[in-house]
Amino acid sequence: MTIVTVDMWEQYTADQKRRLVKDITNAFVKAGTAAGEVNIILRENPERCWAQGGRLCDDFKIPEGA
Numbered sequence: 001m002t003i004v005t006v007d008m009w010e011q012y013t014a015d016q017k018r019r020l021v022k023d024i025t026n027a028f029v030k031a032g033t034a035a036g037e038v039n040i041i042l043r044e045n046p047e048r049c050w051a052q053g054g055r056l057c058d059d060f061k062i063p064e065g066a
Helices: 014-030
Strands: 002-009 038-045
Touching: 002 014, 014 038
Parallel strands: 002 038
Antiparallel strands: none
């Protein structure tokens, strides 16, 4: 059994997530894993809970009117 965990922001639609899990599954199928053996966990997190380079991702946003 293969388990893939994807951490991502909460901005994606159901259709985008469907395409994502299909593409991930197909990549494993090409590598020789049966599609039914690929398990994918999508963990959606609010952008305010992510940081990069010591800064919250919210801090990278350009203020309106700037």
